[in-house]
Amino acid sequence: MAAEPAHLRPPPLDVARVRADFPILATQVHGHPLVYLDSAASSQRPWPVIRAVEAYETHSHANVHRGVHALSQAATAAFEGARERVRRFVNAQSVREIIFTRGTTEAINLVAQSYARPRLRAGDEILISALEHHADIVPWQLVCEATGAVLKVAPINRRGELEFEAFERLLSPRTRLVGMAHVSNALGTVLPVKRIVEAAHAAGAVVLIDGAQAVPHLNVDLRALGADFYAFSAHKLYGPTGIGVLYGREALLEAMPPWQGGGDMIRTVSFEKSTWNELPYKFEAGTPNISGAVGLAAALDYIEGLGLPAIAAHEDALLKRATAELQALPDIELVGTAAHKASVLSFTMKGVHPHDLGTILDAEGVAIRTGHHCAMPVMTFFGIPATARASFACYNDEADIAALVKALRRAREVFG
Amino acid sequence: MDLKDLYRDVILDHNKHPRNFGVLEGSDAHADGHNPLCGDRLTVSLRLTGDRISDIRFEGKGCAISTASASLMTEAVKGKDRAAVQALFERVHALLTDDAATADPALGKLAALSGVREFPARVKCASLCWHTLNAALESGDATVSTE
Structure with a gap:
C-alpha cells in the first residue's frame, strides 16, 4: 500500500x-x-462464526422457502438475510444477483455451463491469464471441447505480473469471455481488474473475475468494478467450507438457462413442461447450505467489525x-x-x-x-x-x- | 516425531548424490512415475538379461525422500530377478506402512526408509519409484501415478 x-x-x-x-x-x-500460515488455502474461523452456525443449528433450522411453520420461516429469514449481507458486502445492486454456490469453483462452472456453453461457437475465444487457478482454466476447457471455442492465455512476466499490453493485443471481436483472477493464489499478485474489465468491455467481451483470494484482503465494490460475474468462497474469508457466491449482472443471469434442475429452482412443474423460478433461485436447485450461508454472513460481520x-x-x-x-x-x-x-x-x-x-x-x-x-x-x-x-x-x-x-x-x- | 528418523544420513546422502542417475541408453524397459500431489516425476529405465535386471537408472525431479528411495532402489535391485524384486518390493511396502514391522535384515540399506511410516503424507514419495519399476517390468513402457 x-x-x-x-x-x-x-x-x-x-x-x-x-x-x-x-x-x-x-x-x-x-x-x-500452531503457526498457521496457510490461510490462502483455507482460513480459520472466529468464535462469532462458530457460534452463529451453532445458534442456527440449535434454534432455527428447517428447510427454506417451503414451510409456513415458524422454524421454516426462521431458517428462510436467516438464509435470505445472509444473501442481503453478501450483497451489501460487495455492493451489488440487488440480491437477485447473489447466487449461493458450493464455492468459487462451482460458481465458475455455473457461468461456463449456463452462460458460455450455449452461446459460444467454433472460433470464438475465451481469454484467461497465465496466473489462473485450475478452477479458472478447466471449466473453460470443457466449454471449448463442447463448442469448438479456443482458449487464449495472456502471458505474465518474471515478477508474476500480467503483461497488460499482451492481454490487450489478445482481445479481439472473437473474444467472448474473459476469465481472470483478482489475486493470484500461487504468487499473491494483485491484478488490475478495473482496467481488465474496461478493456474487455471495450472489445465486447463479458468478464468473470475469480475473487477467491481477493475478497478477504481487498475492498471489493462490484458496482464500481463493473465485472459481469464475480466468484468467491466463504472458507477463505473466515467462513465455513461448502458455501460460496456467484455474483452475476441481473440482465445476464435473466437470459441464462438453469444449469441444475430440481426443487426450489422451479415455478411450476408438469411432465410436459416446467417453468423456472425467479432470480436468484433459478440457479439454486435443491436444499442449499443454509448453515453455511449463516456462517458466511457472520464472517462478513466479523471482517467489517475489524x-x-x-x-x-x-x-x-x-x-x-x-x-x-x-x-x-x-x-x-x-x-x-x-x-x-x-x-x-x-x-x-x-x-x-x-x-x-x-x-x-x-x-x-x-x-x-x-x-x-x-x-x-x-x-x-x-x-x-x-x-x-x-x-x-x-x-x-x-x-x-x-x-x-x-x-x-x-x-x-x-x-x- | 523426530525429523532425524525421516532424514537419516543415508537418505540425505542419496538425495544429494543419487546413484544410477540418468538415462540408460538402449534400455529394454522404462516407465514414468508421477505424483501429482507434489509434482514429483521420475523415469526408471532398465536392461534385462533374461529375467534379471542387469542395469538400471532413474532420473527426474523429486523431494529428498523420493530421490533417495529411487537411488537406494536402483542399488538394491541391480542383478536381481523379477521374483526377487517383487519380494523386495513387498518388504519395502511393509517397512513403509506397517507399524508392527520389525527390523528386516534382507532390506539392507533400504531400512533407512523406516522413518517414513511416521509421516503418512510422505509414504507415496518413497513408494513412487517402486510402482514405476513395477510398471516398467510389467509392460515395458508405461506411466503410473500415485493418485
Whole structure:
C-alpha cells in the first residue's frame, strides 16, 4: 500500500484480541504452538462464526422457502438475510444477483455451463491469464471441447505480473469471455481488474473475475468494478467450507438457462413442461447450505467489525516484513515479486524440495502449503515443480514470521 | 516425531548424490512415475538379461525422500530377478506402512526408509519409484501415478 497521511490510516489491528477470537490458534502441533500460515488455502474461523452456525443449528433450522411453520420461516429469514449481507458486502445492486454456490469453483462452472456453453461457437475465444487457478482454466476447457471455442492465455512476466499490453493485443471481436483472477493464489499478485474489465468491455467481451483470494484482503465494490460475474468462497474469508457466491449482472443471469434442475429452482412443474423460478433461485436447485450461508454472513460481520482497511494494512506489513526476512536468508528464492501483492509469499529453498520443507516446518508447528497450488501452468512458467507458500491473515503476527524463519533455518541445518 | 528418523544420513546422502542417475541408453524397459500431489516425476529405465535386471537408472525431479528411495532402489535391485524384486518390493511396502514391522535384515540399506511410516503424507514419495519399476517390468513402457 502507498504511504498515507496518518489521519487517513486505519487504526492498527489489535492482533492479540483478534487471535483470541480464533480458538484453533491455541492448538499445539507436534509439541509446538500452531503457526498457521496457510490461510490462502483455507482460513480459520472466529468464535462469532462458530457460534452463529451453532445458534442456527440449535434454534432455527428447517428447510427454506417451503414451510409456513415458524422454524421454516426462521431458517428462510436467516438464509435470505445472509444473501442481503453478501450483497451489501460487495455492493451489488440487488440480491437477485447473489447466487449461493458450493464455492468459487462451482460458481465458475455455473457461468461456463449456463452462460458460455450455449452461446459460444467454433472460433470464438475465451481469454484467461497465465496466473489462473485450475478452477479458472478447466471449466473453460470443457466449454471449448463442447463448442469448438479456443482458449487464449495472456502471458505474465518474471515478477508474476500480467503483461497488460499482451492481454490487450489478445482481445479481439472473437473474444467472448474473459476469465481472470483478482489475486493470484500461487504468487499473491494483485491484478488490475478495473482496467481488465474496461478493456474487455471495450472489445465486447463479458468478464468473470475469480475473487477467491481477493475478497478477504481487498475492498471489493462490484458496482464500481463493473465485472459481469464475480466468484468467491466463504472458507477463505473466515467462513465455513461448502458455501460460496456467484455474483452475476441481473440482465445476464435473466437470459441464462438453469444449469441444475430440481426443487426450489422451479415455478411450476408438469411432465410436459416446467417453468423456472425467479432470480436468484433459478440457479439454486435443491436444499442449499443454509448453515453455511449463516456462517458466511457472520464472517462478513466479523471482517467489517475489524475493518478491511485495517486488515489489509496489517497483512501488508506482515508480507513486507516476511519478504525482507526471507530475502535475508541464504538460498531462499522468492517466486512472484509483483509490485502489488496481497497476503501470499511463495518461495523455494536451494537444494531442498518444497515437500521436504513442508514436512520440516510442520515438525516445528508451522503450517504452510507446498505443491503446485492448483496452478500447474504457473509452476511450468517458472520451471519449478512446486513452491512453498506462506500466506497471511488478520490473526497472524510477527511471532509467526519469526517461527517461519526459525523453521527455515532448521531445514537448512537438516539438509546441510 | 523426530525429523532425524525421516532424514537419516543415508537418505540425505542419496538425495544429494543419487546413484544410477540418468538415462540408460538402449534400455529394454522404462516407465514414468508421477505424483501429482507434489509434482514429483521420475523415469526408471532398465536392461534385462533374461529375467534379471542387469542395469538400471532413474532420473527426474523429486523431494529428498523420493530421490533417495529411487537411488537406494536402483542399488538394491541391480542383478536381481523379477521374483526377487517383487519380494523386495513387498518388504519395502511393509517397512513403509506397517507399524508392527520389525527390523528386516534382507532390506539392507533400504531400512533407512523406516522413518517414513511416521509421516503418512510422505509414504507415496518413497513408494513412487517402486510402482514405476513395477510398471516398467510389467509392460515395458508405461506411466503410473500415485493418485
